[in-house]
Amino acid sequence: MPAFDTQWTGTTDGTWDTTGNWSGGEPVNNSRALIAASSQSIVGSDQSLVTLKELSLWFGSSRFNGSIGSDGNPLRINSEILRLAGSGVHSAWIDGDFDEIHVDLDTPKESHLILNTLVAGKTAGLLVVHRGKVTLGATCTVTRIELPNGNPEEAIVIASNGSTIAGGEQRGGVIESSGDVTTLQRTAGRFKLLAGTLAGLNNNGGNFEWWGGNLGLGHHRGGTFRAYGENPKVITDKLHMYEAPADLRDKVGRVSGIVRINGKAFPQVNAGVEVTL
Secondary structure (H helix, E strand, C coil), X not given: CCCCCEEECCCCCCCCCCHHHECCCCCCCCCEEEECCECCCECXXXXXXXXXXXXXXXXCCCCECCCEXXXXXXXXXXXXXXXXXXXXXXXXXXXXXXXXXXXXXXXXXXXXXEEEECCCCCEEEEEEEEEEEEEECCCCEEEEXXXXXXXXXXXXXXXXXXXXXXXXXXXXXXXXXXXXXXXEEEEEEEEEECCCEEEEEEEEEEEEEECCEEECCEEEEEEEEEECCCCCEXXXXXXXXXXXXXXXXXXXXXXXXXXXXXXXXXXXXXXXXXXXX
């Protein structure tokens, strides 16, 4: 565990930039800050000129038992690493630039930390969700996402309309996407495409649910692949199917391109033609 330069005490009030609220003074550029032992909630504050080395939040009844920021008044701060861990029902509204975000919350899916980060168009490099629920804001861009936990109910990522996941690997958990996703490797878990575009799908296991949006070039080699709902569904490029998609029968979609099953075109249609898959 790295040594922290300062820790939140909340001795005076809930104001971030009050020196007396921190064991080592207000966090400054290139410092490491820990929020782990107080029930004093932190009021939203604009610290957007500050870039920390690390900001760690440990939630729980005997740890930090408050909230951070609020809807419309988040904590605005930047950090190379943002860590969120612990348990309980808490709310953290955080807006900033982060190279890495690690989430490991010891709670069931009904009791999760709500992380509305990157709501102002900020970017993150790596987002790792072991347990807990993360919501990506409407203008959020994540360079890479990882869900390594095999339990499908413990790690949940909601990608809002307008968000972008530029690549990643899903080995468990749930991703519900209304944004754009590229180069996604899947071996387990559940992925729900609700809207937006998914390109570069490599589906090797788990459950894939297609409710709406567009599918670009991709491969389906294992797991289930199902289409649901009445929304138009568009395949904008070749989707290579290595298993007969029995789950797609009697589902209506709008397809432009080629669907391949075992290397054979099925069906080959012109753009904009209604077909029954």
